[in-house]
Amino acid sequence: MRKYLISSVFLLAITSIIYSCQSQEKMDLQNYIASGRDIYIAKCQNCHGEKGEGLGELAPPLTDSLFIKANKSRLACFVKNGVNEPLVVHGKEYKEKMPAFPELTNIEVAQVLVFITNSFGNKEGFYSYDQVSADLIDCRK
Amino acid sequence: MNKIIITTSICLTLIISLSSCQQDKKLPFYGERHAETVRDAAGIEKIDTVYQTIPNWSFLNQDSVVTTNKLTDGKVYIADFFFTSCTTICPTMHRNLLTVYNDFQNNPDVMFVSHTIDFKYDKPSALKKYAKKLGVEGPRWTFLYGSKDSIYTIAEKSYLVAVGEDNKAKDGYIHQGYLVLVDKDRHIRGAYDGTKVEQVDQLKKDISILLAEKK
Numbered sequence: 001m002r003k004y005l006i007s008s009v010f011l012l013a014i015t016s017i018i019y020s021c022q023s024q025e026k027m028d029l030q031n032y033i034a035s036g037r038d039i040y041i042a043k044c045q046n047c048h049g050e051k052g053e054g055l056g057e058l059a060p061p062l063t064d065s066l067f068i069k070a071n072k073s074r075l076a077c078f079v080k081n082g083v084n085e086p087l088v089v090h091g092k093e094y095k096e097k098m099p100a101f102p103e104l105t106n107i108e109v110a111q112v113l114v115f116i117t118n119s120f121g122n123k124e125g126f127y128s129y130d131q132v133s134a135d136l137i138d139c140r141k
Numbered sequence: 142m143n144k145i146i147i148t149t150s151i152c153l154t155l156i157i158s159l160s161s162c163q164q165d166k167k168l169p170f171y172g173e174r175h176a177e178t179v180r181d182a183a184g185i186e187k188i189d190t191v192y193q194t195i196p197n198w199s200f201l202n203q204d205s206v207v208t209t210n211k212l213t214d215g216k217v218y219i220a221d222f223f224f225t226s227c228t229t230i231c232p233t234m235h236r237n238l239l240t241v242y243n244d245f246q247n248n249p250d251v252m253f254v255s256h257t258i259d260f261k262y263d264k265p266s267a268l269k270k271y272a273k274k275l276g277v278e279g280p281r282w283t284f285l286y287g288s289k290d291s292i293y294t295i296a297e298k299s300y301l302v303a304v305g306e307d308n309k310a311k312d313g314y315i316h317q318g319y320l321v322l323v324d325k326d327r328h329i330r331g332a333y334d335g336t337k338v339e340q341v342d343q344l345k346k347d348i349s350i351l352l353a354e355k356k
Contacts, residue, residue, distance in 0.1 A: 045233075046228065046229060046230065046231075046232045046233050047232045055236055055275070056276040057275075057276075058232065058274045058275060
């Protein structure tokens with residue numbers, strides 16, 4: 001009986017640890033999305049729109065999930081350094097420059113990207129600020 | 142019996158005053174005004190109010206064609222000040238203005254006039270490219286280029302919109318995002334913050350009121 005009790009307590013502890021781990025990650029995701037939304041409104045929405053719809057041929061929409069997936073490791077560079085090359089989004093070419101946002105810290109870049117890549121029909125999950133630092137090193141290739 | 146008569150008359154007065162209110166729905170006049178003595182058709186002297194009026198203007202449009210106030214005379218138009226490389230308020234302003242443009246697309250009496258304040262870079266060819274990328278073609282929305290003096294003067298003195306160069310600003314210029322509603326006699330009848338959806342919705346309503354005013 002005693003053995004049974006101990007093992008069940010042990011099992012319960014393990015499950016709760018796993019469960020809390022999962023919810024921690026989920027919480028991080030929710031936190032990043034919440035902070036990222038504010039940054040998006042302040043810095044991105046002018047051109048890319050409330051629903052990520054873009055603006056004519058001046059600013060591309062952020063709703064092309066395939067583009068987002070294929071260019072995920074370059075997104076941090078786009079935000080921090082701006083874009084000065086044509087990009088093909090939803091099969092259309094966009095040639096306007098995007099301004100750089102050097103004032104954003106790595107964690108802010110991570111937050112705004114988590115918001116964008118999990119909104120407007122995208123579902124890329126979590127993106128940590130460590131990954132932002134790593135991706136930024138590879139910018140000038 | 143007396144009571145009934147009184148109540149009916151009160152009701153009638155109310156109804157009449159309410160309906161006359163609706164007929165009187167008019168937009169205010171903005172800017173300075175002064176009284177002037179004028180003679181009417183019969184030669185009798187009368188005092189009349191003279192409202193602030195947009196003076197004659199002449200700028201280059203996006204096709205490098207000299208364009209003057211003849212374009213908008215007798216029409217209702219919305220004027221604003223922007224520049225093509227602006228990344229702060231201009232995209233929002235023009236996104237919102239585009240919805241007004243589309244709402245009134247079948248009405249040739251509503252026109253749009255955007256002035257660039259970037260006299261260095263926004264030559265007519267740059268304006269043409271911008272208009273096309275915004276999705277605007279045709280004569281109803283005109284993009285105007287002029288010298289720094291002429292544009293800045295008409296902005297501040299006539300349209301009452303503050304504009305200026307500022308090296309500290311992110312894109313090099315600062316300006317207010319007002320959409321200015323001008324009537325067929327070139328009087329300012331409204332000014333709306335082009336970055337706020339509610340105010341742009343009000344602009345749409347006010348355009349209809351202005352169009353319905355007696356000609």
